[in-house]
Amino acid sequence: MLSTQPIGVFDSGYGGLTVFKSIARLLPQYDYVYLGDNMRAPYGNRSFKTIHQYTWECVQLMFDMGCPLVILACNTASAKALRTIQQQDLQHQHPGKRVLGVIRPTAEVIGNCTQTKQIGVLGTKGTVQSGSYLLEIEKFFPDVKVYQQACPLWVPLIENGEYDKPGADYFVKQYLDQVMAQCAGIDTLLLACTHYPVLEQKIKAYLPASIKVVAQGDIVAQSLADYLHRHPEMEQRLTKNGQQQFFTTTDDTSDFDHHASIFYSEPVKSSYLQVK
Template sequence: MKQKLPTIPGPIGVFDSGYGGLTILSKIREALPQYDYIYLGDNARSPYGTRSFEIVYEFTLQAVTRLFEMGCHLVILACNTASAKALRSIQMNDLPEMDPARRVLGVIRPTVECIGNITHSRHVGILATAGTIKSESYPLEIHKLFPDIQVEGEACPLWVSLVENNEAEGDGTDYFVRKYINELLSKDEQIDTVILGCTHYPILLPKIEKHMPKGITTVAQGELVATSLKDYLQRHPEMDAKCTKGGNCTYYTTEAEEKFTESASTFLNEAVTVQRIEL
């Protein structure tokens, strides 16, 4: 029997497979501090980047369902892999049955919408996880809006591990940052804009900018997603009315609380209290 979802207003849900979504949440809270938020990290089963479409969809749907049960009417998938592999299926197949009035939004579309105004050469590069690159979500979304833009992608399989193991500032990290940037740019010398298609990557931004050739713009997602959400809520007052505004943020993880608290400090400049849940 289908469980009845809460109908009273509730927080905005933010989901990620790990910690990277905290970089998105941080920018959203800067732009929209008045709202309440629930952050859910499926840290016990991360990373999603190497998993199949079916498993990413299954795990993401479990998380979205849980956030709906917690009272969220709007959920942001602050995870490129989940946005690439699960968002469309959830929007088309699951929401109509669960509750057509609820919404699930991703991070790829808001990022792509801005690209047309940034690139001059019309040649764009994507640095992301293997799963996001393999899904071809970025080229597909870019070509829908800007058919003239050429897109090349490069998977950076070690970057997430380096960030989560607190090696973002380590000397050895320079080698892997330089390596993937060079591999991407070797595919197309006319690239003038590079999208960081993983929410962990802004933590590596100082090193990325150090090794990125001059004249190439690096695009991180946080502010773009935050601006897009602000615009969305202004355009949809009926959804805005379903989002509570107490300025609070609650954190949940599927991993051990201590591990989340310790790692979260890499992504947020504040101490957090987290509860463990099972999906």
């Protein structure tokens, strides 16, 4: 592994695979390592301190595997850990490495999707409580009003394979009703959790066709392409053999592979990686 310098893609579980899928499709030439911290997922209801600890531990594992650049393909980790990692951890321990998130790239473009200037943000409890989307969207689109809705049961439903069962419909409709009740003018809903695209068809079924549902995969992929173009010193470090490796912190790799293949839309074969 150390002979290669892949791009690392991290998530607390499977959701980051929806982003990785878009990245690998747009930039297939690079080597990649995906790591899901399934043993400790979900992150959504954990404290800032715990999420930072878990995320930083996994980022360092990816550094050890040769990754000079890691993408936090997880909104909760991006909201609660990224700033500390960028401003403190990297400077003190790995000044030559870079860690990027998914919130800022999304905030930079989401305002272009709305006609009414009213956006709903669907996320985990941790992402919503952090207020990260309120702050970031305000920077780029001060005239856009953002309404947030935590959907704490969606990730457990997805992670446990219940996303396509009839029982999931009740909880999908419940949270959609709650966010739409905040403002009748909402015309754009952001899926601010990388797990949620798995529910996208159910979500759209309970919404008028006029409401746009926005997932983050293609947004983050294009942002990464732009980043590498603007930072040739990083781009030139990355190896380009088109290789992909998948790791999980749970020792039941067969279970991970089964679920991961649903998120990635291709068969996945993973290896177990023990967290320090």
